[in-house]
Amino acid sequence: MLLNMLCLTALPATMVFAEKAQTTTNAQANSSTSVAGSIQKPDLNLKSAVLIEPTTGQVLLSMNADEPLPPASMTKMMTEYIVAEQVKQGKLKWTDKVTVGENAAKTIGSRIFLAQGDVHTVKELYIAMAVGSANDATVALAERVAGSEQEFVKLMNETAKQMGMKTAYFINATGLDKKDMPAKFQPDTDKEDVMSAMDAAILGLHIVKDHPDYAQFTAIQSYKFRERDKAPIVNYNWMLEANKNIPNFKAYAYPGLDGLKTGHTQNAGNCFTGTAVRNGMRLISVVMGADSEAHRFTETKKVLDFGFDNFEVKQVVPGKSKVQGLDSVPVKKGVETSVGVVTDGDVSFVVPKGSDVKGVQFKTQLEPADKLVAPIEKGTKVGTITYTYKAAGMDQAQTKTVNLVTSEEVEKGSWIRLFFRAIGEMFSDLFDGIKNLF
Structure with missing residues (x-):
């Protein structure tokens, strides 16, 4: 008892x-938390959004945050997490060679045009996935980890449950709609990838917490995948702080922002899971269903500004x-x-x-x-x-x-100490008993 x-x-x-941080993973426990009317929330043109502080898990802003929606390439955050976990656990090395299979070679959308039989390192493919959202590189990594993309999907869904993600369900490693997957490798299901903004934030929280070196990949501005490539892969994340000196992106560059993942399909609209740090406080934002590529970043700025302008972390104990x-x-x-x-x-x-x-x-x-x-x-x-x-x-x-x-x-x-202590306690109890008689 x-x-x-x-x-x-x-x-x-x-x-x-x-001001000091204490690590926890309670974002899902606070998913209904929102800010009272005394602090003015931003006006957002989105399907859903959420803002959390990852060390406490506190939700600072919530807009339809628990609604499952197509996440597009934000799905790749789970692929990134699992591959990084494999490396962390020693099951995989960044220098390991990966041979590209038929599924990866036939995968469409954002890609680096891998051919079946091509050989690249885990690290090269991981950068292509994190920076250029390369679907073919993503599938190649999934198959390297689990043998097939669908076996890897099982890992994705198991990991989502372990993280406490309530709505997330994956059918592939990339976020592509089922119809856009190579026909031979489409799963036998009528479901599609779905993930709420809150689940995306929880996933982002685990990336930041469990793999604090994530920015060595997500903050890369551009990457030349092959020497023969005429142009490098350019990061889809226009908000990277380092972009403040790039003419095309400087209007979107955000101080302290170093990740995490963009996403876009016709069904999903434009999505973005971002994370930035200011004055020692890190925030994770998710916006889903923006009506343009640019608006997913301008809406993210509103969300992050709301957090940084109005809140701080204080240590109470x-x-x-x-x-x-x-x-x-x-x-x-x-x-x-x-x-x-x-x-x-x-x-x-x-x-x-x-x-x-x-x-x-x-x-x-x-x-x-x-x-x-x-x-x-x-x-x-x-x-x-x-x-x-x-x-x-x-x-x-x-x-x-x-x-x-x-x-x-x-x-x-x-x-002998315990013996004499027991004797003393016995006489003390006896004395108290006699005293109580009177």
């Missing part, structure tokens, strides 16, 4: 606030903090009879700029007392603490749970 300690109280006024009213917990069979308790990580919330963060409440839940038996190492989990805060100007409360851990180690007591 768990020992519950309910401490619904405000944090002490001496709590220090600072530093890591290794003591909890008010819970200085220690009892320990059995130790040299000491109790051990200090602290939080194992800091806690941050997204708040309107200039907010004075007050009224944070918390609730602790401890492990069963009989689990804390010496010897105990420093940093041993003894429970959890959940902080709750509702910022003025925001509709819903934010919550964050971190572990409570021991602040020091406790050695096991010698048998």
